[in-house]
Amino acid sequence: MKKKFIxxxxxxxxxxxxxxxxxxxxxxxxxxxxNFMTQKLIIEGDDELMPEIIKEAENIVRxxxxxxxxxxx
Amino acid sequence: MKxxxxxxxxxxxxLAAAIPAERYSGHxxxxxxxxxxxxxxxxxVLTAVKNIFRGKVFxxxxxxxxxxxxxMFISEYTEGIAVMLLYQIGEIFQSYAVDKSRKSIADLxxxxxxxxxxxxxxxxxxxxxxxxxxxxxIVIKAGERVPLDAVVxxxxxxxxxxxxxxESVPRxxxxxxxxxxxxxxxxxxxxxxxIKEYEESTVSKILDLVxxxxxxxxxxxxxxxxxxxxYTPVVIILxxxxxxxxxxxxxxxxxxxxxxxxxxxxxVSCPCALVISVPLTFFSGIGGASKRGILxxxxxxFEALANTEIVVFDKTxxxxxxxxxxxxxxxxxxxxxxxxxxxxxxxSFSNHPISQSIREAYGKDVNKSEISDVEEISGHGIxxxxxxxxxVAGNAKLMKGMGIPYFEGELNGTVIHxxxxxxxxxxxxxxxxxxxxSVRTIKELKSSNIKQVIMLTGDSVKAGEKVGKExxxxxxxxxxxxxxxxxxxxELLLQTSGKGKLAYVGDGINDAPVLARADVGIAMGGLxxxxxxxAADVVIMTDEPSKIPLAIRISKKVLxxxxxxxxxxxxxxxxxxxxxxLGITNLWAAIFGDVGxxxxxxxxxxxxxxVNEHDS
Numbered sequence: 001m002k003k004k005f006i007x008x009x010x011x012x013x014x015x016x017x018x019x020x021x022x023x024x025x026x027x028x029x030x031x032x033x034x035n036f037m038t039q040k041l042i043i044e045g046d047d048e049l050m051p052e053i054i055k056e057a058e059n060i061v062r063x064x065x066x067x068x069x070x071x072x073x
Numbered sequence: 074m075k076x077x078x079x080x081x082x083x084x085x086x087x088l089a090a091a092i093p094a095e096r097y098s099g100h101x102x103x104x105x106x107x108x109x110x111x112x113x114x115x116x117x118v119l120t121a122v123k124n125i126f127r128g129k130v131f132x133x134x135x136x137x138x139x140x141x142x143x144x145m146f147i148s149e150y151t152e153g154i155a156v157m158l159l160y161q162i163g164e165i166f167q168s169y170a171v172d173k174s175r176k177s178i179a180d181l182x183x184x185x186x187x188x189x190x191x192x193x194x195x196x197x198x199x200x201x202x203x204x205x206x207x208x209x210x211i212v213i214k215a216g217e218r219v220p221l222d223a224v225v226x227x228x229x230x231x232x233x234x235x236x237x238x239x240e241s242v243p244r245x246x247x248x249x250x251x252x253x254x255x256x257x258x259x260x261x262x263x264x265x266x267x268i269k270e271y272e273e274s275t276v277s278k279i280l281d282l283v284x285x286x287x288x289x290x291x292x293x294x295x296x297x298x299x300x301x302x303x304y305t306p307v308v309i310i311l312x313x314x315x316x317x318x319x320x321x322x323x324x325x326x327x328x329x330x331x332x333x334x335x336x337x338x339x340x341v342s343c344p345c346a347l348v349i350s351v352p353l354t355f356f357s358g359i360g361g362a363s364k365r366g367i368l369x370x371x372x373x374x375f376e377a378l379a380n381t382e383i384v385v386f387d388k389t390x391x392x393x394x395x396x397x398x399x400x401x402x403x404x405x406x407x408x409x410x411x412x413x414x415x416x417x418x419x420x421s422f423s424n425h426p427i428s429q430s431i432r433e434a435y436g437k438d439v440n441k442s443e444i445s446d447v448e449e450i451s452g453h454g455i456x457x458x459x460x461x462x463x464x465v466a467g468n469a470k471l472m473k474g475m476g477i478p479y480f481e482g483e484l485n486g487t488v489i490h491x492x493x494x495x496x497x498x499x500x501x502x503x504x505x506x507x508x509x510x511s512v513r514t515i516k517e518l519k520s521s522n523i524k525q526v527i528m529l530t531g532d533s534v535k536a537g538e539k540v541g542k543e544x545x546x547x548x549x550x551x552x553x554x555x556x557x558x559x560x561x562x563x564e565l566l567l568q569t570s571g572k573g574k575l576a577y578v579g580d581g582i583n584d585a586p587v588l589a590r591a592d593v594g595i596a597m598g599g600l601x602x603x604x605x606x607x608a609a610d611v612v613i614m615t616d617e618p619s620k621i622p623l624a625i626r627i628s629k630k631v632l633x634x635x636x637x638x639x640x641x642x643x644x645x646x647x648x649x650x651x652x653x654x655l656g657i658t659n660l661w662a663a664i665f666g667d668v669g670x671x672x673x674x675x676x677x678x679x680x681x682x683x684v685n686e687h688d689s
Contacts (some may be wrong), residue, residue, distance in 0.1 A: 011168050011171065012133070013348040013352065014133075014301060014343070014345060014349075014351075017298050017301065017348060021175070021298075022213055036172070036353075036358040037178065037352060037353060038175075038284050039175075045335075062129055066123070066124070066127075072524060
């Protein structure tokens, strides 16, 4: 399953790269990409683990760049 | 944002007051410096502290806080505050620049329709394009954007397709024509039947493609991601060593001096300039290219295009118009009309351009219930039972294979031989014209660094060589079945040098495997052809081959800008590290190495978006 999000308030490109690396490492994630320019996060992962993955991803995003928010695209 | 700017102005005033005040009273100066620092950098220090509790130590905020507070401790108040001030100004400018480029790229891609006028029994209802279903009737007024892919059923008008194709000449449409979402209706009123849901419509596909292009990263982007991961920790370790080792080893060296030098290291330790400007360059390039009707699916394809050595073209529909006209119908056995009718019936299930031209020449509707047992023999032709007769229509190979004697004289063009119930009935001669910009395209490619320009075709050797000679191609491989094309391509791939790439240009019909196999698969006339958009790496929205040399030029430019940014940013940073380690430069140079370099690199990357007339 592929899920798309918009990372609102994403302002630091280095953070975008760090988020991508961290989300890729999550359990059940096949692939993830953060596009700094379009502020888009795409996660590809197992269907059953998705709710878990999304929760973790939200944490990661908030931790790496405070003040950002994950929104459904 | 306004508050932040106000704080910075206030902070600078306090700094300005502190400098003369210090001369009269050290204490008063000190107080003013501290107030100034809190105003200018308080938020950064606060974020840094918060982040430490979150388990994130070496972030930009922390490094800046450490560097500036460090400067204050060794009594470099002015410099400490000024560095923080410039850093903040740089950050503001940077987020402004990023916002602006996001917006300008969004404007570039502003082809999203806002609403659709759906016709109900007695009314027109404005609906979200998402809610419109296939088969709904929509009305597009002058000046409005076509919301979904549709077929015109009433009205004629001019359509501005420039947002999709980069083509400035409007296209005339009349009932029966397909119109694509994203185009603008210039003058008339058109009523049309929706043929694709919004998510399947051209406009959605294009937006999706451009917005997701970032997920396929170029080598330069991968490089900077790796570089960034090591750069910051290495510079910080060096800073620590620089602060403590020389004073311990060298006689008479002062801690203060070396700590000052190491602070410069902390200031330039953020790889921001690279991390922002390189993806920004590619993204701008993708935006700029799409404005010219060239969709690049990932920044890695800019790299491949810029290193192209061999360009392989498909013939039909790529270098030639692909609009075949029936030039001659010949039969000794039955009437010409009957021959055309049988051929049109037999070919009625095929989408091949040749079949279409036969159907066009026939001009009447085909009653599909009178056809059965259709069998398409790829690269040869078609077998079918039409009105009870076994009809075989195809090329010479097909006739030979079936042991049917056929007309073997010289004919200029593509010949479709027809046999009825096992006996030869006659032939239809079809010819295709070369596109107006094909000659120029080949010339341009050859004068750039392309080593070979090759054409592959399923057509006869004679027809292929004729086109090859007219266009001045390096080589022509003819009479290839779709499977042969892949084999040929594999052979050609071996001829490229280590870094050199092979680009294949086709129209996306029947050549998806070849498009996929090439280093860069370029599909032409991508408008409306889902298969082509799917299989290709680069989609040319119009059917002009001259966009290929343009795409290569754009790629070289984008790659050049990305490389400039990498060299410039790394070069300046290393130079500043080196000079500050020797104590030649000061914190002012270091802050330029951080903020200044980032701003210059961002400005440089904007150039990738502007694809000016000079390039075309």
